[in-house]
Amino acid sequence: MRPVAVLVGTMGAGKSTVGELLATTLGVAFLDSDQLIEERAGKSVQDIFVEDGEATFRALERETVAHALTHHDGVLSLGGGAVLDPATQALLAPHQVVFLRVGLADAVKRVGLGVGRPLLLGNIRSRVKQLLDERTPVYQGLARITVDTDGRTPEDVAAEVVERIGAQHRAPKDQP
Template identity: 75%
Template sequence: MGAGKTTVGQLVAGALGVPFADTDTVIEQRIGKTVQEMFVDDGEQAFRALEREVVAEHLAGHDGVLSLGGGAVLDPGTQTLLEPHRVVFLRVGLAEAVKRVGLGVGRPLLLGNVRSRVKVLLDERAPIYEGLARFIVDTDGRAPEDVAAEVVAALAALEETP
């Protein structure tokens, strides 16, 4: 959350000349409401089930850059589906994440004390992200264009590795 997944993903896709998809956007288009509204109306469990479905569909059929919602990788089935893919973890520190997400408006998992909620989420998720990632790119204090350039370079290096 706040790492720049969508912005950087779009820049990487543009640099590589491939399509870009964001699973949260796909979900919103499919259900006709925001992720936040789905959390309120249907609950997190219903959202996670739909998220699992959308991620699986896109991992199987999307030939480009795919941005996943921050909680998507909590699902063990999704973790398994991600294993053969070139997963990039855009790492963001606590202070930077809090600054970027502001008061958490539109982010249902940040209700209450934003800083403490972001810390809990980072502590819970970072080991999973790191375990799935082919490489990690730090985003703190960096322009999205610089982060995207590092991702493109790392992807190119993966292609060159036998």
């Protein structure tokens, strides 16, 4: 069992929004690794960062992603930093990884004031730029498909992903 697609990218790329649209189009379930972590921990990602520290969050993230990669056959969206873990990178190698690439201006617009985003403390624009600079090479290295999201609707991005991963996963349109 493997996910149909694993979406990666920085915050503001549209992984959750596009992921839900993609899953609906393909007729499969959508799973967000951050939501799974929150369910497992019984608290928000932000609270885990503040109360338990980033190391605890990253350990939970690593375990959660590993489980999802072997038990979920729909669309899986990963938190922006999940790909930084070498063990997670190795686990992603055989999967259909889709990098949703976003530029600085669009990312900043989409994340707004960063409410609920623990890595956006301080100057949001400079912090998003730093995250883009650090993580983009990792995303590109893992991706089988890269889709630009700047200036595009989530529906348009999802349609391109569907087209690029192939029609073999599309849900039959004639079903009642």
